[in-house]
Amino acid sequence: MFRPISAEIDFVALEEAELVRWREHDVFARSMQQREGAAPWVFYEGPPTANGKPGLHHVWARIYKDFFCRYQTMQGHFVQRRAGWDTHGLPVEVEVEKRLGISGKKAIEEEVGIAEFTRLCRESVHTYVGEFEKLTERIGYWVDLESAYWTYHTSYVESVWWQLQQLFNKELLYEDLKVVPYCPRCGTALSSHELGQPGVYTDEFDESCYVQLEITDTHDLPGATHLAVWTTTPWTLLSNVGVAVNPEVTYAVVNGLVMAEALVEAVCGEGVKPDDTLSGS
Structure with a gap:
């Protein structure tokens, strides 16, 4: 009834064999089909930016998310897991600037042009999609990569506008003042994520x-x-x-x-x- 177990276990081989079985039997899709019509448990995939190679932090985040999705599925919920790709933000622009050997908005406008720079940014965010997809499958993270959304697509941008309109109509939006970090080189405010990028924060000697x-x-x-x-x-x-x-x-x-x-x-x-x-x- 049971296969003999070797005293010398190759965990990598076991994982790879299980991944092959999942792929051949379309286990992820079938697990979704079995829960169709059940009470939903809503999951929003926080998408990575694929203009840089995936790292260990992506593995940690995806494993944690996978835990919750699998658990809720085992509890009988229907959990849609649509992948996504983040294509906005300074990391994309800075990466393209480095590749072109330029720095700052003035150089973008005068040496490259906004239209061409935007095209290069769109191109850049596809650079490591394949690497992310390989990592996603290798770590056993179940998410629908085939119907992934892209944040630069018009349909996605318009969906965000629509949501903001709903908040505005319900009087949940207001205008106020807030102190935020600002980058004089980039000419824009910085998010907490952008402040965590390599080289952003440095110790400096200054007058007090x-x-x-x-x-x-x-x-x-x-x-x-x-x-x-x-x-x-x-x-x-x-x-x-x-x-x-x-x-x-x-x-x-x-x-x-x-x-x-x-x-x-x-x-x-x-x-x-x-x-x-x-x-x-």
């Missing part, structure tokens, strides 16, 4: 500013006349309305200045001793 803020009520603060404040953004000082202290930190008074006790020598110089100490609480 020390400010003495006068204490208007020195009751219970013997010898203290000013708070020592350090900032790398002095242009925000005009709008500051308060100073926060940490109740778990001990503060020191040096010549009337209040600062963290642990930073006395760093601020005032080696060998300087505090005149008094205060509790942050």
Whole structure:
């Protein structure tokens, strides 16, 4: 009834044999057909950008997604799993700029032209689709690659516009102000994902500013006349309305200045001793 099991197990061979069986018997499609008409469990595939080679982080993300989809299918739900390809964003544009040996919007407009640059971006996002498809099958991630959506297709763009229209009609959209990271080279705001790209964040030496803020009520603060404040953004000082202290930190008074006790020598110089100490609480 059971096949003999070798003491020397080749896990790679076992996986590859199972993938062949799935492919030959169209197991994924059949698992979907068996659940047609059942209560749906909605899954949206967060698509990768295929202008770069897939990495280990793609494996992690896809395995996690596969866990949920398979579990919900085993629970009796109908789980549609449509693949997609992300073709928008700075990673695509920056990759094309590197290939052309240019940098910035001015160079794009003057040396290449917007229409040609857009064409090259569309071409770039197809570069490693084959590699992603091979990876997807190899790790056993069940997703419909044949009917994958592309975010640059008109149908997809119009679907996003339609959704925004529905939100607007229901008065769920509003205009407000928000502080966001900005790239002066790219001339655009940056998303959290774009901030995580290699080389985006670097440690730099820059000027900072020390400010003495006068204490208007020195009751219970013997010898203290000013708070020592350090900032790398002095242009925000005009709008500051308060100073926060940490109740778990001990503060020191040096010549009337209040600062963290642990930073006395760093601020005032080696060998300087505090005149008094205060509790942050």
